[in-house]
Amino acid sequence: MSSLWPAGPRRVLVVGIDGVRLDLLPEVHTPHLDEVAAAGFLARAEVDDATPTMSGPCWATITTGVGVAKHGVLGNHFGGNRLDVFPDFTTRLAAVHRRRTFAVGGWEPLFLARSGGPLFAAPGRLSYIAPLADTPEAWEVCDERVTAEAEYVLGRGGDDPQASFVYLGAVDETAHFLGCGEKYRRSVEAADRRLGRLLDAVRSRPTHADEEWTVIVVTDHGHLDHGGHGGRTDLERTAWIAAYGPGIIPGRPVQPLHHTDVAAHVYAALEIVPDPHWTLDGRPFTPAAEPVQVG
Numbered sequence: 001m002s003s004l005w006p007a008g009p010r011r012v013l014v015v016g017i018d019g020v021r022l023d024l025l026p027e028v029h030t031p032h033l034d035e036v037a038a039a040g041f042l043a044r045a046e047v048d049d050a051t052p053t054m055s056g057p058c059w060a061t062i063t064t065g066v067g068v069a070k071h072g073v074l075g076n077h078f079g080g081n082r083l084d085v086f087p088d089f090t091t092r093l094a095a096v097h098r099r100r101t102f103a104v105g106g107w108e109p110l111f112l113a114r115s116g117g118p119l120f121a122a123p124g125r126l127s128y129i130a131p132l133a134d135t136p137e138a139w140e141v142c143d144e145r146v147t148a149e150a151e152y153v154l155g156r157g158g159d160d161p162q163a164s165f166v167y168l169g170a171v172d173e174t175a176h177f178l179g180c181g182e183k184y185r186r187s188v189e190a191a192d193r194r195l196g197r198l199l200d201a202v203r204s205r206p207t208h209a210d211e212e213w214t215v216i217v218v219t220d221h222g223h224l225d226h227g228g229h230g231g232r233t234d235l236e237r238t239a240w241i242a243a244y245g246p247g248i249i250p251g252r253p254v255q256p257l258h259h260t261d262v263a264a265h266v267y268a269a270l271e272i273v274p275d276p277h278w279t280l281d282g283r284p285f286t287p288a289a290e291p292v293q294v295g
Contacts, residue, residue: 008271009210009211009212010162010211010212010214010269010270010271011161011162011163011202011211011212011213011214012162012163012164012213012214012215012216012266012269012270013154013164013166013198013202013213013214013215013216014063014163014164014165014166014216014217014218014262014266015165015166015168015195015198015215015216015217015218016059016062016165016166016167016168016218016219016220017168017171017188017191017195017217017218017219018055018107018167018168018169018171018172018219018220019055019171019172019175019220019221019222019223019229020171020188020191020219020222020240021180021223021235021238022044022219022222022238022239022240023222023235023238024180024184024185024188025042025188025240027185028185028188028189028192029189029192030188030189030192031196032192032193032195032196032199033192033195033217033242035199036195036199036215036217036242036243036244037242038250038251039244040243040244040245040248040249040250041242041243041244041248041251041252041254042240042241042242043240043241043242043253043257044238044239044240045218045239045240045241045257045259045261046237046238046239046258047220047221047236047237047238047239047259048258048259049232050067050068050069051067051259052068052074052230053221053222053229053230053231053232053236053237054075054076054221054229054230055076055107055172055220055221056073056077056078056119057073057074057075058220058221058239058259059110059119059167059220060073060078060081060083060088060119061259061260062218062220062259062260062262062263063088063089063090063119063120063165063262063263064083064086064087064088064089064263065086065089065260065261065263065264065274065278065280065281065282066086066260066279066280066281066282067260070082070086070279070281071083071086073119076109076115077109077115077116078109078115078116078117078119079115079116080116081116083121084121086278087121087122088103088119088120088123088165088263089101089163089165089263089266089267090102090120090123090164090165091120091121091122091123092278093162093163093266093267093272094122094123094124095122097270097272099124099162099163099270100124100125100159100160100161100162100163101123101124101125101161101162101163101164102123102124102125102127102150102153102154102159102161102163102164102165103120103123103125103126103127103164103165103166103167104126104128104129104146104149104150104153104164104165104166104167105128105129105146105165105166105167105168105169106128106129106130106131106142106143106145106146106167106169107167107169108128108130110167111126111127111128112128120165123165124159124161125153125159125161127146127149127153129142129145129146129149130142131169134173135173135177136170136173136174136178136183136187139169139173139174140170140190142169142170143168143169143170143190143191143194144194146166146167146168147166147168147194147197147198150164150198150201151197151198151200151201154198154201154202154205155201155202155204155205156201156204162270163266163270166198168191168194170187170190170191171184171187171188171191172223175223175227175228176228177227178227179225179226179227180223180224180225180226180227184223184227199215202215213245214243214244214245214246214248214266214269215243215244215245216241216242216243216245216262216265216266217241217242217243218239218240218242218259218262219239220239220259221236221237221239222235222236222237222238222239223235223236224236241257241259241261241285243265243285245269246269247268247269247284248285249287252287252288253287253288254286254287254288255285255286255287255288257285258281258282259282260280260281260282261282261283261284261285262282263280263282264280264282264283265282265284265285267280267284268284269284
């Protein structure tokens, strides 16, 4: 059996925060997300016409780099998927490139063989932390435990993953139960504090000075004011991506973004050229073309 690929300086952390509305971000206190944006960008990513504005299809697109026509996840039950052909980036990197990878979160179909899952089939290390109940309060506790596990693995766990995915689900659950009011905004702020802890874990690594980190923060869909999604309104279709790292120019506009670009950029950040047989639909984040000066 081949050994793991020697770890170079490149590392990637993807933080998925479910159901965060772009239009409400200016109204909440998110200093850590603002920090990511200032070091790189934060920009809209619209859910395309073929993709239901549901968590299952959107997270599958984000992590595989292909659309629903290929990965086959059309709802929150993953039955009929083609994830064996179009795996998530943590599974592909572990299997094909022998990279250390890690995924953690609390939503069953992403991590367990339930409801047609899992999306994350075989990362190098997988942690599933179940919420004790399907309530906003229980999901906040779940996200706290998820963050603590990720802090340990990223900062002190010894696994040294080169690509990681951390899923936080409390914001979405809060919107479903309570709508996008004050408690929803407080949940977004709590998610931002957890993002800050993950960034601190990365920076606390004794080898951090010799590493080149790409951090990507992404949401899957928006929400209606009263809570809920799955339709085609602008509020539901509007997602966003924030990122910094090698090759990303701070403050410079990026090309129009799509969820499929996340996995494509993970590979690019690790200096891996995708096999054409993967038929990725996305492309790495690149700056928009400079405007042409006339006269």
